[in-house]
Amino acid sequence: xxxxxxxxxxxxxxxxxxxxxxxxxxxxxGSYLAWYQxxxxxxxxxxMYAASYLQSGFSSRFSGRGSGTDFTxxxxxxxxxxxxxxxxxxxxxxPRSFGQGTTLEIK
Amino acid sequence: QVQVVESGGGVVQPGGSLTLSCAASGFTFSSFGMxxxxxxxxxxxxxxxxxxxxxxxxxxxxxxxxRFSVSRDNxxxxxxxxxxxxxxxxxxxxxxxxxxxxxxxxxxxxxxGTLVTVSS
Numbered sequence: 001x002x003x004x005x006x007x008x009x010x011x012x013x014x015x016x017x018x019x020x021x022x023x024x025x026x027x028x029x030g031s032y033l034a035w036y037q038x039x040x041x042x043x044x045x046x047x048m049y050a051a052s053y054l055q056s057g058f059s060s061r062f063s064g065r066g067s068g069t070d071f072t073x074x075x076x077x078x079x080x081x082x083x084x085x086x087x088x089x090x091x092x093x094x095p096r097s098f099g100q101g102t103t104l105e106i107k
Numbered sequence: 108q109v110q111v112v113e114s115g116g117g118v119v120q121p122g123g124s125l126t127l128s129c130a131a132s133g134f135t136f137s138s139f140g141m142x143x144x145x146x147x148x149x150x151x152x153x154x155x156x157x158x159x160x161x162x163x164x165x166x167x168x169x170x171x172x173x174r175f176s177v178s179r180d181n182x183x184x185x186x187x188x189x190x191x192x193x194x195x196x197x198x199x200x201x202x203x204x205x206x207x208x209x210x211x212x213x214x215x216x217x218x219x220g221t222l223v224t225v226s227s
Contacts, residue, residue, distance in 0.1 A: 001169070034213035036152070043202055043217040044144075045154065055215070087152050091212050094166040096142075096154040 002026050002090050006099035012107040017078045021102045023071040023088035030068045032092035038101075039084045047086070048073065080106075109216040111134040111186075111203045116221030123193050127221060129186040129203030136184035137161070140206035142214055143177065143188050145199035145223075153203070156188065160209035171197075193225045 013019050023033065031051040035053040037058075046055045048064040051071055058101040063078045074083055083106050088099040115127040144154040150210070156177040157166045165177055176189040186203055200220040207215040 032212075036214075038152075043219055044214075045217070046207075046213060046215045049207065049215075089152075089154070089213070094157065094165040094211075095168045096157070096166075098152045098154060101151040 001007070001050055002029065002093060002097050003089070004090055004097050004099040006086075006088055008100050009100065010011060010103045010105060012105045013078055014107045015078050015080060018074065018076045019078065019104065020079075021062055021073045021086055021088075021104075023066075023091075023099050025069045025071075025090055029066050029090045029092035032073050032090055033064075034089045035064060035073050036087045036089065037084045038087065044076060044087065075104075078104075108186055109205060111216060111218040113201065113203045113218045113221035114190075115168070115222045116201065118224045118226060120215055120227050121193060121194055122197060123225075124189070124191045125193065125223060126202055127203075127223070128162070129188075129218060131184045131186065134205065136179075137181035138209055140209055140211050141177075141179060141186045142206060143205040144202045144204055144214070145197075145204070146220070147199040150199075153199070157206070158162060158186070159211065161221075164210075166211075171213040174189075180225075190223070193223075195225050197223065198225045201221060 033051045035048040038044040052064045085103045173191045203218040204214040205216040
């Protein structure tokens with residue numbers, strides 16, 4: 001099974017900041033990576049797929065990069081609505097696996 | 108718009124069984140794969156199972172293999188998760204989720220979840 005590791009587990013930032021979350025796969029997954037955003041008490045939402053494609057409805061302040069084993073999610077000019085938990089997920093093979101999540105908190 | 112609505116959650120004793128259902132609307136259900144994903148209280152997301160658009164292929168997490176069974180009724184746009192031999196560690200919100208394709212890629216839509224509590 002492929003293990004997905006995110007860092008950091010939590011992150012404090014201020015509105016207007018730029019932050020980067022890292023996701024590492026235990027083996028090469030090409031670009032078969034998705035990112036999800038989850039707010040407290042709500043279902044997750046698809047944020048990005050194929051590592052760098054932004055899902056409709058999300059701001060271009062979000063960007064994704066990477067392939068193989070190392071991936072990043074960057075958010076620029078943080079807004080209040082961006083404070084949430086973010087998960088990466090590989091869909092290269094079964095069983096599918098998620099990272100443990102990164103909680104982005106307001107400083 | 109795409110909508111998936113879970114039902115069937117509740118409290119069950121260890122060793123018991125429960126069946127979750129998911130009613131889908133707003134898309135051609137028979138053309139898309141479907142997943143179940145769970146989230147234990149205060150924890151992260153855990154993928155549980157996937158069923159291909161026609162029910163032909165199914166995949167399970169090791170933690171539920173042999174105990175859970177996924178099925179679908181394309182005539183009724185409904186997804187099911189039969190859960191047997193339930194354990195306390197199965198306690199979680201279970202999300203029904205739509206795949207972005209027929210064969211399995213990213214998850215592009217999620218339900219609101221149904222809570223399953225395994226406790227004596």
